[in-house]
Amino acid sequence: MEYKRIIKNRKVFLLCVLLLVTTAAAYIYKQINAVSAEQAVSEYGEDALQENGLMSYREFQEQYAASYPGYLEKILTQNDDLTGISIFQKKDSFSFRNLEKTKADYKSLVGLKAEVGNFRALESVVSFETADYITFIFGVILVWSFFDDEKKGLWCVNYATPGGRMKLAMARCGVLLLGNSIFQTVLFFLLFGSAFLLYGGIEDIGCSVQSSPLFRDCILQVNVWEYLLLFVMLHLAAAFAMSLFVWMVLLFCRSHMLSTGLLLIVLAGECVFSNGLSDQSILVGLKYGNLFRLIHPGDILYNYRNFNLFSYPINCFRAYLCLMLVTIMLSIVISAWITSVRRPIATVGKIELRIAGLLKKINRVCHQGLSHLSVFGMEVYKILVMHKGILFLIVWIYLLVSQIDTRSIYYLGTGAVLKEIYSEYSGPDDGRLRAYIVRQEAVLQQEQLQYEKAVSAYETGEISREEMENASMVYSSFSALEGGIESVNMQLGYMERIKEERGISAWFLSDKGYRILWTGDGLYQGQGYGKQEQRGLLAIIVLILLLSTVFSYDRTCGMEKLMRAAPYGREKLFYIKIRVAGLTCLFICLVTYGLELYEVQKLYPVSCLKAPVQSLDFMEHFPIVMAAGSFLLMVEMIHFLVLFMTAMAVFACTVYFRGIKGVAAALIILVFPAALQMLGFDWCQYISVLQPLVYVRILQEHGFVCSIISVIAMMVFGMICYLLVKKRWCQNES
Amino acid sequence: MKLEIKGLSKKYGDFQALKALNVEFTEGIYGILGPNGAGKSTFMNLLTDNLKRTAGEICLDGKEILSLGKEYRAKLGYMPQQQGFYEQFSAMEFLRYIGKLKGLKGRKLNGQIEELLTKVNLYEIRHSPMSSLSGGMRQRVLLAQALLGKPEIVIMDEPTAGLDPKERINIRNIVAEISKDKIVFIATHVVSDIECIASKVLLLKKGELIRMESPAGLIASVRGKAGEIPCTKEELQKLQEKYVTGNTIQRQEGLFFRIVGDDLPPEANVIWNNLTLEDVYMYYLEQS
Numbered sequence A: 001m002e003y004k005r006i007i008k009n010r011k012v013f014l015l016c017v018l019l020l021v022t023t024a025a026a027y028i029y030k031q032i033n034a035v036s037a038e039q040a041v042s043e044y045g046e047d048a049l050q051e052n053g054l055m056s057y058r059e060f061q062e063q064y065a066a067s068y069p070g071y072l073e074k075i076l077t078q079n080d081d082l083t084g085i086s087i088f089q090k091k092d093s094f095s096f097r098n099l100e101k102t103k104a105d106y107k108s109l110v111g112l113k114a115e116v117g118n119f120r121a122l123e124s125v126v127s128f129e130t131a132d133y134i135t136f137i138f139g140v141i142l143v144w145s146f147f148d149d150e151k152k153g154l155w156c157v158n159y160a161t162p163g164g165r166m167k168l169a170m171a172r173c174g175v176l177l178l179g180n181s182i183f184q185t186v187l188f189f190l191l192f193g194s195a196f197l198l199y200g201g202i203e204d205i206g207c208s209v210q211s212s213p214l215f216r217d218c219i220l221q222v223n224v225w226e227y228l229l230l231f232v233m234l235h236l237a238a239a240f241a242m243s244l245f246v247w248m249v250l251l252f253c254r255s256h257m258l259s260t261g262l263l264l265i266v267l268a269g270e271c272v273f274s275n276g277l278s279d280q281s282i283l284v285g286l287k288y289g290n291l292f293r294l295i296h297p298g299d300i301l302y303n304y305r306n307f308n309l310f311s312y313p314i315n316c317f318r319a320y321l322c323l324m325l326v327t328i329m330l331s332i333v334i335s336a337w338i339t340s341v342r343r344p345i346a347t348v349g350k351i352e353l354r355i356a357g358l359l360k361k362i363n364r365v366c367h368q369g370l371s372h373l374s375v376f377g378m379e380v381y382k383i384l385v386m387h388k389g390i391l392f393l394i395v396w397i398y399l400l401v402s403q404i405d406t407r408s409i410y411y412l413g414t415g416a417v418l419k420e421i422y423s424e425y426s427g428p429d430d431g432r433l434r435a436y437i438v439r440q441e442a443v444l445q446q447e448q449l450q451y452e453k454a455v456s457a458y459e460t461g462e463i464s465r466e467e468m469e470n471a472s473m474v475y476s477s478f479s480a481l482e483g484g485i486e487s488v489n490m491q492l493g494y495m496e497r498i499k500e501e502r503g504i505s506a507w508f509l510s511d512k513g514y515r516i517l518w519t520g521d522g523l524y525q526g527q528g529y530g531k532q533e534q535r536g537l538l539a540i541i542v543l544i545l546l547l548s549t550v551f552s553y554d555r556t557c558g559m560e561k562l563m564r565a566a567p568y569g570r571e572k573l574f575y576i577k578i579r580v581a582g583l584t585c586l587f588i589c590l591v592t593y594g595l596e597l598y599e600v601q602k603l604y605p606v607s608c609l610k611a612p613v614q615s616l617d618f619m620e621h622f623p624i625v626m627a628a629g630s631f632l633l634m635v636e637m638i639h640f641l642v643l644f645m646t647a648m649a650v651f652a653c654t655v656y657f658r659g660i661k662g663v664a665a666a667l668i669i670l671v672f673p674a675a676l677q678m679l680g681f682d683w684c685q686y687i688s689v690l691q692p693l694v695y696v697r698i699l700q701e702h703g704f705v706c707s708i709i710s711v712i713a714m715m716v717f718g719m720i721c722y723l724l725v726k727k728r729w730c731q732n733e734s
Numbered sequence B: 001m002k003l004e005i006k007g008l009s010k011k012y013g014d015f016q017a018l019k020a021l022n023v024e025f026t027e028g029i030y031g032i033l034g035p036n037g038a039g040k041s042t043f044m045n046l047l048t049d050n051l052k053r054t055a056g057e058i059c060l061d062g063k064e065i066l067s068l069g070k071e072y073r074a075k076l077g078y079m080p081q082q083q084g085f086y087e088q089f090s091a092m093e094f095l096r097y098i099g100k101l102k103g104l105k106g107r108k109l110n111g112q113i114e115e116l117l118t119k120v121n122l123y124e125i126r127h128s129p130m131s132s133l134s135g136g137m138r139q140r141v142l143l144a145q146a147l148l149g150k151p152e153i154v155i156m157d158e159p160t161a162g163l164d165p166k167e168r169i170n171i172r173n174i175v176a177e178i179s180k181d182k183i184v185f186i187a188t189h190v191v192s193d194i195e196c197i198a199s200k201v202l203l204l205k206k207g208e209l210i211r212m213e214s215p216a217g218l219i220a221s222v223r224g225k226a227g228e229i230p231c232t233k234e235e236l237q238k239l240q241e242k243y244v245t246g247n248t249i250q251r252q253e254g255l256f257f258r259i260v261g262d263d264l265p266p267e268a269n270v271i272w273n274n275l276t277l278e279d280v281y282m283y284y285l286e287q288s
């Protein structure tokens, strides 16, 4: 019965599917990006690769395979050497024992051959960390679904049935095991499936796992597919242990707020230990025998490590397995005990009562302030606090900020020359720059003459080799200037042409910042619009999460009837809700594009906002003459408008489909095509909201007319949604 | 003030929940009696325009309420049947929120809220979150909410569901007290809720208005239609099988089985006095 209830729980089921799909999509997106970056690099050709010390995967594999036996030997003999050194001779020291143990452990690998093959599928999945965190989220959702029946009063019914308590506890352990098994199986099936499809290499599955450099320290004698199986099983066991642990902690206190807080504190502490401790620390045992590692096993299965326990070396992996077993046993025992002993409607414990009392007091103070909010403020409060919108916002802003690239740029060679010229001569074409260029060209010519003289003098033997080298060095130091002048001349040529053809007096300015903002050539050529699209997609997802409850919640909790009977509960409340949506969009826009501007400003500041936008050569065909600043403003306005129309679509979805179905509908209509488009399904661009949102892309790739049509189509779509929502809310339902 | 209902009907798909209702209301308290599924809530939802009607008109002083819109709703106080709440709000916040939706502000709003909270005996716990209130307390918050803004038309759907006897009486008194110059509708299937306060009672059955009359008139109409059979506990079961709608009464003198109907069996003592609305309810609504 318990199984049925969980599976029938549509919310849980939908969330799981969503999690699985997101993970697979994120994985594929990451891999596609990696592959295309690799391709971009390899297009420079073999020579360039070699020059930069880069190797193709195959070559690297060959080299590694050849060196592997040597590597093993080195470990074994180095051990012997080290034991020869005096400090290690103390037989009861940790170092000595550790070396002995390492030697013994690696001995089993002697004679193992690393083969040349393609192991990228395994490597990429193993290093895809997101999967671990998604699994954890799944576990938490599963455990939460246990507590649903408390709210619905089912618990009392359950509790009253004979044998219901112990049975229930056991059934729940079973649900956790089964649920995790199914989820992990499907998840890794998806991941490995797409990995082998992307990278190939299924034929090398019989090679020893040490054939891949990532696993050279794995002391298990297994081949790739065996390793794969072990990997999945380990993750499954870890996920099971973790979900049991979460269940136990949540059972601990009656107040869910308290127990969730407790869980967060415990996990945060463990996370700090896991990431903060160095491998040399005395407490290193805490680093690997760590609950956080149950969420994210990481390299525990393939990296060889021992830690010091009373000067005995303990294998980290062993310790990890022990921890896992202990966690599983303890959690099961404690949870079962709590479940079978606790009564559904008991009073809270003393300590809990005290903490809860304190919280209540704080709560009361907040609530007193709250009742003075206007209706508008109340709507905002509902979004941010009642529906945990503030959490979404924090996570989202954290994601955005963590992606900001703030390294400072060092200008070398031509770049430095150009920087100087830009700082001096940016602005309208006033002839000063041309004069400067003419002067510099003269200097350059002078240098060239001198160099040629030196060359001929050297050939006739008038100057020594040393002097010749000097001259050549001096000359080559001017090559940066030459490059700079060339680039300036090109820009001047463009300015002249645009003046002739369209009568626009373009400015001389540095376009790098604008390029990052408005073209697919960001920091390097051919980077594409990935970053803009990612930001856009994130914005849309946050928008959905924040706004999906604005209309649907009043309906599900039965407030709608009351509101609609109040004089201002229809049109006025509707407009208030629309205003809230506007505010939300404005905020999302400000954060998203404010951070984008901030990042660009740090890397390559945009200047000359008053210059006509056609001063930028990639904007040559833009039909309207306007200042770059105005264009910037226009693009941001389009961002806002498109987001606002997206918000209307979210409203329409949640008004016509109730609860979680509405969210699902919004995701399917708004996020799904956008994600597909990002994954390279080009036909999706016609139905993806990302298209008008990343306005500059459609402008660059399809021209002005297309871009305007796209934006207008979005406006029409949004207006239709708006009218539908208005009709639904302000008029009575059928 | 006159509320006219002309040919009002409502269909859910093929199911006729309300059949062509024609009735007029002036100031006073109207009790709407009917068994489960009679269409009481449907009628109230039509009155508040929460539900789209299939046919008919509702006019306030000759003007259709749909075209009156906000103006009509400004005169409305509505207490829905199911308890719709924001669980995290306190009673105070909830009332404020609704008050603002009703266009009340500042001191006027605060004054009314305090007055109403005191009236429904909730002033002490006005800051506790709604989720910690008992069912009856929530019901009273809902009542207070409906009375905010001094509405002229008050629509209450089972206002006393889940209340203890004392609170029932309290609410009845409140309703009686505020009903001056107002049209008050109380839908219920508990006769005692409206017994002494209703100026008219509407009997609703399967979407049809069977009768609308003053309580006294209704009681008079069932004179001679009720009877009691003295019985023992053993006989009771047989009687209950025979007369499905009968009611058992325990008196000092022993057990009585009270039945209503046009043809009473000879063994029953026909009752002429002390008839109640309960008998009216049984006679009109429970008889098949």
Ligand SMILES: Nc1ncnc2c1ncn2[C@@H]1O[C@H](COP(=O)(O)OP(=O)(O)OP(=O)(O)O)[C@@H](O)[C@H]1O
Binding pocket: B012, B015, B017, B034, B035, B036, B037, B038, B039, B040, B041, B042, B043, B081, B189
């Ligand atoms: N949304 C709906 N869709 C279909 N049928 C409905 C809907 N709402 C109510 N009904 C039907 O209409 C009839 C009248 O329902 P209504 O809620 O008005 O009864 P009621 O008199 O309020 O009953 P109760 O005393 O139980 O509150 C019932 O038979 C019910 O099944």
Ligand SMILES: [Mg+2]
Binding pocket: B040, B041, B042, B081, B157
């Ligand atoms: Mg009802």
